[in-house]
Amino acid sequence: xxxxxxxxxxxxxxxxxxxxxxxxxxxxxxxxxxxxxxxxxxxxxxxxxxxxxxxxxxxxxxxxxxxxxxxxxxxxxxxxxxxxxxxxxxxxxxxxxxxxxxxxxxxxxxxxxxxxxxxxxxxxxxxxxxxxxxxxxxxxxxxxxxxxxxxxxxxxxxxxxxxxxxxxxxxxxxxxxxxxxxxxxxxxxxxxxxxxxxxxxxxxxxxxxxxxxxxxxxxxxxxxxxxxxxxxxxxxxxxxxxxxxxxxxxxxxxxxxxxxxxxxxxxxxxxxxxxxxxxxxxxxxxxxxxxxxxxxxxxxxxxxxxxxxxxxxxxxxxxxxxxxxxxxxxxxxxxxxxxxxxxxxxxxxxxxxxxxxxxxxxxxxxxxxxxxxxxxxxxxxxxxxxxxxxxxxxxxxxxxxxxxxxxxxxxxxxx
Amino acid sequence: xxxxxxxxxxxxxxxxxxxxxxxxxxxxxxxxxxxxxxxxxxxxxxxxxxxxxxxxxxxxxxxxxxxxxxxxxxxxxxxxxxxxxxxxxxxxxxxxxxxxxxxxxxxxxxxxxxxxxxxxxxxxxxxxxxxxxxxxxxxxxxxxxxxxxxxxxxxxxxxxxxxxxxxxxxxxxxxxxxxxxxxxxxxxxxxxxxxxxxxxxxxxxxxxxxxxxxxxxxxxxxxxxxxxxxxxxxxxxxxxxxxxxxxxxxxxxxxxxxxxxxxxxxxxxxxxxxxxxxxxxxxxxxxxxxxxxxxxxxxxxxxxxxxxxxxxxxxxxxxxxxxxxxxxxxxxxxxxxxxxxxxxxxxxxxxxxxxxxxxxxxxxxxxxxxxxxxxxxxxxxxxxxxxxxxxxxxxxxxxxxxxxxxxxxxxxxxx
Numbered sequence: 001x002x003x004x005x006x007x008x009x010x011x012x013x014x015x016x017x018x019x020x021x022x023x024x025x026x027x028x029x030x031x032x033x034x035x036x037x038x039x040x041x042x043x044x045x046x047x048x049x050x051x052x053x054x055x056x057x058x059x060x061x062x063x064x065x066x067x068x069x070x071x072x073x074x075x076x077x078x079x080x081x082x083x084x085x086x087x088x089x090x091x092x093x094x095x096x097x098x099x100x101x102x103x104x105x106x107x108x109x110x111x112x113x114x115x116x117x118x119x120x121x122x123x124x125x126x127x128x129x130x131x132x133x134x135x136x137x138x139x140x141x142x143x144x145x146x147x148x149x150x151x152x153x154x155x156x157x158x159x160x161x162x163x164x165x166x167x168x169x170x171x172x173x174x175x176x177x178x179x180x181x182x183x184x185x186x187x188x189x190x191x192x193x194x195x196x197x198x199x200x201x202x203x204x205x206x207x208x209x210x211x212x213x214x215x216x217x218x219x220x221x222x223x224x225x226x227x228x229x230x231x232x233x234x235x236x237x238x239x240x241x242x243x244x245x246x247x248x249x250x251x252x253x254x255x256x257x258x259x260x261x262x263x264x265x266x267x268x269x270x271x272x273x274x275x276x277x278x279x280x281x282x283x284x285x286x287x288x289x290x291x292x293x294x295x296x297x298x299x300x301x302x303x304x305x306x307x308x309x310x311x312x313x314x315x316x317x318x319x320x321x322x323x324x325x326x327x328x329x330x331x332x333x334x335x336x337x338x339x340x341x342x343x344x345x346x347x348x349x350x351x352x353x354x355x356x357x358x359x360x361x362x363x364x365x366x367x368x369x370x371x372x373x374x375x376x377x378x379x380x381x382x383x384x385x386x387x388x389x390x391x392x393x394x395x396x397x398x399x400x401x402x403x404x405x406x407x408x409x410x411x412x413x414x415x
Numbered sequence: 416x417x418x419x420x421x422x423x424x425x426x427x428x429x430x431x432x433x434x435x436x437x438x439x440x441x442x443x444x445x446x447x448x449x450x451x452x453x454x455x456x457x458x459x460x461x462x463x464x465x466x467x468x469x470x471x472x473x474x475x476x477x478x479x480x481x482x483x484x485x486x487x488x489x490x491x492x493x494x495x496x497x498x499x500x501x502x503x504x505x506x507x508x509x510x511x512x513x514x515x516x517x518x519x520x521x522x523x524x525x526x527x528x529x530x531x532x533x534x535x536x537x538x539x540x541x542x543x544x545x546x547x548x549x550x551x552x553x554x555x556x557x558x559x560x561x562x563x564x565x566x567x568x569x570x571x572x573x574x575x576x577x578x579x580x581x582x583x584x585x586x587x588x589x590x591x592x593x594x595x596x597x598x599x600x601x602x603x604x605x606x607x608x609x610x611x612x613x614x615x616x617x618x619x620x621x622x623x624x625x626x627x628x629x630x631x632x633x634x635x636x637x638x639x640x641x642x643x644x645x646x647x648x649x650x651x652x653x654x655x656x657x658x659x660x661x662x663x664x665x666x667x668x669x670x671x672x673x674x675x676x677x678x679x680x681x682x683x684x685x686x687x688x689x690x691x692x693x694x695x696x697x698x699x700x701x702x703x704x705x706x707x708x709x710x711x712x713x714x715x716x717x718x719x720x721x722x723x724x725x726x727x728x729x730x731x732x733x734x735x736x737x738x739x740x741x742x743x744x745x746x747x748x749x750x751x752x753x754x755x756x757x758x759x760x761x762x763x764x765x766x767x768x769x770x771x772x773x774x775x776x777x778x779x780x781x782x783x784x785x786x787x788x789x790x791x792x793x794x795x796x797x798x799x800x801x802x803x804x805x806x807x808x809x810x811x812x813x814x815x816x817x818x819x820x821x822x823x824x825x826x827x828x829x830x
Binding site for chain 1: 426427428429430431432433434435436439440441442443444445446447452453454455456457458459460461462465468469472476487488489490491523528530531569571625626627636691693696697698699700701702704705706708709710711714715716717718719720721722724725728729758759760771772773774807808811
C-alpha cells in the first residue's frame with residue numbers, strides 16, 4: 001500500500017485570492033521529486049472549527065499530514081489551539097520552544113515581547129521542531145497512527161523546515177514502498193486529444209501518464225514506479241523513448257526545458273546566430289528568445305515592423321510584393337526574413353506576419369492566418385501558411401511557438 | 416446563516432507541483448469581490464475514489480460546490496464518471512452537450528474525433544452549462560440540497576463559465592445579504608509596505624482593503640459594504656478617490672485596466688503614435704503594447720537592438736557615444752529613442768538599455784541597472800537611470816513597466 005500524504009494550508013488570505021498558495025505548490029513539487037506524492041490538499045480560512053474538522057478528515061485518510069500556517073503571534077493564528085483541542089491534550093508552555101524563541105531574539109539584540117510567548121504554547125506531549133530560520137517553532141504530533149507536522153506559513157521557514165524535518169521523516173516512514181521517478185515531456189503542434197490518440201495503449205502496470213494543456217503546448221507528466229529507484233528509472237527511460245517516437249516532430253523536450261531554452265542550446269551548440277522580424281507577434285518572439293541568460297551570444301537583433309513602411313524601409317521588402325500579395329503573405333515574410341538576416345548579419349532570419357485579431361480578418365485571410373518565413377545559409381528562403389484559433393494573445397503566443405519550432409527544425413537538419 | 420461555498424480542484428498536475436492552482440486563486444478573488452467567500456478548498460489528484468470522497472465531504476458541509484478540472488477527453492479525466500457514481504445516476508450521452516461540441520468543431524472546419532464524444536457523456540438528469548469558449552461542456556447537479564457546478568480546468572473556460580453561470584447562480588442563492596461593491600486599484604513604483612504606509616488609518620467600518628503584490632505592480636482590492644448597492648457604490652467611490660490622492664503618481668488604473676490598456680487609451684485619445692527601441696527588454700515593451708486590439712493605430716514599429724552594431728546601423732546611435740558612455744547609458748538611450756522616432760516617423764520614441772543579468776554586471780553598473788530614454792515633440796529628449804532587483808525575467812518586466820509609465824507621464828502632461 002502506498003504512503004498517503006495530506007497537506008493542509010490555512011489562512012484567510014489563501015481563501016480570498018490575495019495570496020497564491022505557494023507552500024502547497026512548492027511542497028507538491030518537492031514531494032514528487034522525492035518519489036512521494038501528496039494525495040490530498042485542503043485549504044481553510046482562520047476559523048477554529050474548520051481547522052479542527054480538516055485535521056479529523058486528514059487523520060481518517062492519510063499516513064502523514066503537513067500543516068502550514070497559523071503559528072504566528074496574533075489573534076487569527078489558531079493552529080496550536082486547534083491542534084490541542086483536536087488531539088485532546090490541551091496546551092502548555094513548551095520550555096524548549098520558549099528557549100529557541102528567546103535565543104533568536106537575543107541573537108538579534110532584541111527583547112522578546114510577551115505576545116511571542118504565545119508561540120511557545122504547544123500541545124502537550126508534542127515534539128518541538130526548532131525553527132532556525134524564523135520565530136515560530138513547529139512541532140510533530142501523532143494521533144491514531146497518523147503523523148502531523150505543524151509548520152509556519154512563512155515560505156522561507158516552511159521550506160527550510162520541510163527539508164530539515166519533514167522530508168527525512170517521510171522518507172524514513174515510506175521506506176520499503178515502491179520508488180517513483182518522473183519526467184515532464186513537452187509537445188507543440190498537436191491538441192491534447194491528438195497526443196492522447198497517438199499514445200493510446202501505452203498505459204500499463206507501473207506507469208502513470210498525466211496530460212496537461214498548457215496553451216499552446218501540451219505537457220505530459222510520465223511517472224514510473226519500480227521496486228527500486230533503478231528499476232523505476234529504467235522503466236521511465238523506456239517509456240520516454242517510446243513516447244518520443246510516437247510523437248516525433250512534436251516533442252521538443254523530455255526534461256521540462258522550455259522551447260526557448262532548447263532553441264538557445266541548439267544555436268549555441270552549432271555556433272549560429274538569429275535575427276527576427278515580427279509583425280503580428282509584436283516582439284514576442286524576440287522577448288521569449290531573450291528570456292534566456294546569455295542569449296546575446298546568438299540573438300543579434302529584432303525588428304517589429306508593424307507598418308508597411310517599416311517593412312519596406314528597414315527590411316527592404318519590395319513595394320511590389322506588398323501591393324501584389326499583401327503584408328500577410330509568403331513572399332513578404334520571406335523578404336522580411338531575408339531583410340532582417342542581412343541587416344543583422346545573422347546565420348538565420350525568421351519572420352512572421354499575420355492577423356492576430358480581433359479585427360482585420362477577410363474571407364481569404366481570416367483572423368488567425370499567419371505566414372512564417374525563414375532565410376538561412378543552409379536552407380535558403382521558405383515560408384508556410386498557418387491558421388491559429390483563439391484570442392489575440394493566444395494567436396500571438398501560438399505564432400511565436402510555431403516560429404521557434406520552425407527555427408529549431410532548421411537547426412536539427414543542419415548538423 | 417452564511418452561505419457556504421467549497422471549491423474542489425482536481426488534477427495530478429496540481430498535486431505534484433507541475434501547475435499552480437490558478438483557478439482556485441482566481442475564484443477566491445472573484446468570489447470575495449462579489450461579497451461571497453470560499454470556506455473550504457480541496458485538491459485531489461486524478462484518482463476516482465479520492466474525487467468521489469471529496470464530493471461527499473463537500474456535500475456534507477457546503478451549500479454550493481465548484482469543481483474544476485477532469486472534463487477533458489483523455490483517460491485521466493475522471494470527473495464525469497466520479498460525479499455519476501457519487502450522484503448514483505450513471506452516465507448518458509447528453510445530446511445538448513454533444514451538439515455544442517460538434518458545433519464547435521464544425522465552426523473550425525474540423526471533424527470531431529470519437530474521443531471527444533466522451534466529453535458529452537454526463538451524469539443523467541444534470542443541467543448542461545454550454546461552453547462557448549472551449550470544447551468541454553460543464554454541468555450543474557444537485558444532491559441533498561447542495562448545488563454542484565462542474566467546470567473545465569482550462570483557465571479561460573473556467574473563468575468564462577464562472578462569470579456566465581456560477582456567479583449569477585451563487586448571487587441569487589445568497590441574495591438578501593448586505594451588498595458589496597469592489598474595485599481593483601493597480602499601482603506601480605512602490606513596494607507593498609510603501610503602499611500600506613500611505614494608506615495607514617484608512618480602515619473603517621464597512622470597508623475592506625486587500626493588498627496583493629503582483630510583480631512588478633501592487634494591487635489593492637477595495638471592497639465597500641452597504642445596506643443597498645447604491646450605498647456600497649457611493650462609499651466605494653469615496654474610498655477610491657482618497658486612495659488615488661494618497662498614492663498620486665503610483666496609481667495607473669482604478670478599474671483593473673492593465674498598464675498597456677491605459678497607455679493605448681491615452682495614445683488614441685490624443686491621436687499620437689509610438690515607436691520603441693529595446694535592448695535589455697528584448698521586445699517585451701513592443702509585445703505588451705501590441706497585446707491591445709487595434710494597437711496598430713498608434714504603434715508604428717519597434718527595434719530590438721541587442722548588439723552595438725544594430726544600435727549604430729539601424730538607430731543611428733553615434734559610435735562615440737557607445738565608446739565613451741557604453742551601451743547602458745543616458746546618452747545612448749536618448750540617441751536610441753531619437754533614432755527610432757525618426758525611423759518610424761512617430762510622435763514619441765521610447766528606448767531602454769540595461770543589464771538584465773544574471774551575468775554582465777560591474778561595480779558601476781550592477782545587474783538591474785537600466786536607462787530609459789524618451790524623445791517626443793512635446794518634451795524633447797530625456798533619460799533616467801533605474802536599479803531593479805530580481806531575476807532576469809523580473810528585471811525585464813519591471814523595466815518594461817517603468818518604460819510604459821514614463822510614456823504615460825509624457826502623455827498626461829501633453830493635454
